[in-house]
Amino acid sequence: MRLAPNIILIGFMGSGKSAVGRALAGRLRWRHRDTDTEIESEAGCTIADLFLAEGEAAFRQRETAILARLLTGLETEPTILSTGGGTPLQPESATLLKRMGTVIWLQASSEVIWVRVGPNLASRPLLAAYQDNPQARIESLLTARAPLYAAVADFALDTSIYARPMEAADQILSLLNR
Numbered sequence: 001m002r003l004a005p006n007i008i009l010i011g012f013m014g015s016g017k018s019a020v021g022r023a024l025a026g027r028l029r030w031r032h033r034d035t036d037t038e039i040e041s042e043a044g045c046t047i048a049d050l051f052l053a054e055g056e057a058a059f060r061q062r063e064t065a066i067l068a069r070l071l072t073g074l075e076t077e078p079t080i081l082s083t084g085g086g087t088p089l090q091p092e093s094a095t096l097l098k099r100m101g102t103v104i105w106l107q108a109s110s111e112v113i114w115v116r117v118g119p120n121l122a123s124r125p126l127l128a129a130y131q132d133n134p135q136a137r138i139e140s141l142l143t144a145r146a147p148l149y150a151a152v153a154d155f156a157l158d159t160s161i162y163a164r165p166m167e168a169a170d171q172i173l174s175l176l177n178r
């Protein structure tokens with residue numbers, strides 16, 4: 001069973017999940033949650049430090065645990081949830097995302113993603129380890145992940161064409177007729 005009317009944003013790093021999530025929450029006056037922020041405050045360190053200390057598999061388990069915890073609160077308060085770029089990778093997390101509400105896959109071309117994440121590679125451990133050719137890494141991760149995003153999403157929206165997050169948020173609201 002799905003806990004409507006929550007809106008769940010998925011998509012690659014730099015696709016706009018956090019910024020569009022904040023804009024949507026502002027428009028609807030709903031609360032906004034961000035799995036990366038929840039994980040950082042629970043762990044008491046940055047995602048980059050967490051990857052160093054515990055590795056990716058442990059990080060994915062933390063994501064699943066956060067989603068399971070958030071799910072219990074979604075019945076009482078409509079929520080916009082911004083996820084991490086790899087959240088749907090874990091099958092258990094993908095199942096939880098689908099139960100939470102309407103899932104919107106935010107898309108952007110690899111060129112646009114590079115422009116957005118390039119200046120802050122250090123905060124993104126899955127790219128920072130590929131300093132010699134991060135753009136090729138973006139391409140290969142995008143290709144590998146596209147089917148996983150597609151399997152979870154109810155709608156997809158290319159954010160590359162919007163100059164500001166609020167424009168993408170308004171487009172999502174018209175897609176959802178809200």
Ligand code: S3P
Pocket residue numbers: 011012013014017036047083084085086087123124125126
């Ligand atoms: C990740 C994306 C990051 C963060 C972590 C792993 C990924 O979130 O969860 O570094 O696997 O793509 P953003 O998409 O918000 O950058």
